[in-house]
Amino acid sequence: MFFGKTKQTRQSDRIPPNQNVTTKFPVLHAGNVPYYEDMSKWNLQVYGLVDRPMLLSFEDxxxxxxxxxxxxxHCVTGWSRLDNVWQGIRAKDIAEKAGVHEEAGFVILHAEEGWTANLPLSDFTRETSLLAYAHNGEPLTPEHGYPLRGVFPHLYFWKSAKWLRGIQFTKENHPGFWEKNGYHMRGDPWKNQRFTWD
Structure with missing residues (x-):
């Protein structure tokens, strides 16, 4: 099989419904893979309903x-990959540094080529939510989101946007790229929230 399935019982408390475990790390994305030869040209904009908008370099x-x-x-296409080790910064540290307003309830992640993903602020600021620059002790490869990607493991992996360039805090929930194309607005794998009708 393409995804290199391993034996896994459906009753496992680590595997959401209709998922299969893989030892590989499939690469799925829309658009081109950006390659950064000069990191001085990369930055991350933090803006919206915040007290302190920021324009952060990779060094920052x-x-x-x-x-x-x-x-x-857990990917919406049906594969799950266990025991990933990510290095980065906690998403909640960005929110705290920016001073998110009380009326902000959602986050829009902006990536290269206009790609976006939306999630509730409470999902963004979970203790398990990360902005990652390394995976299993190695810098992210371009295909997996170098230099920075979101990692929100309690949601389907399309929410963990690669090639981040902006984090926008908003009052209203605005659908991202995949949500505009029929994917679920939240994407909880344990509730099998793959599409808008789920």
Whole structure:
């Protein structure tokens, strides 16, 4: 099989409904893969309903307290990959540094080529939510989101946007790229929330 399935019981408390475990790390995305030869041209804009908008360099990102988290990830296409170790910064640290307004309830992640993903602020600021620059001790490859990607393991992996360039805090929930194309607005794998009608 393409995804390199391993034996896994459906009763496992680590595997959501209709998922199969893989030891590989499939690459799925829309658009082109960006390659950064000069990191001085990369930045991350943090804006919207915040007290302190920020334009962060990669060095600024690395200056935040480093976090390392181990988790399982679940793709809406049906594969799950267990025991991933990510290094990066906690998403909640960005929110705290920016001073998110009380009326903000959602986050829009902006990536290269106009790609977006939406999620509730409560999902963004979970202890398990990360902005990652390394996976299993190695810098992210371009195909997996270098230099920075979101990692929100409690949601389907399309919410973990690659090639981040902006984090926008909003009052209203605005559908992202895949949500506009029929994917679920939240994407909880344990509730099998794959599409708008789920």
């Amino acid at each position: 990102i690395k200056a935040f307290p480093k976090a390392e988290l181990k988790n399982d990830i």
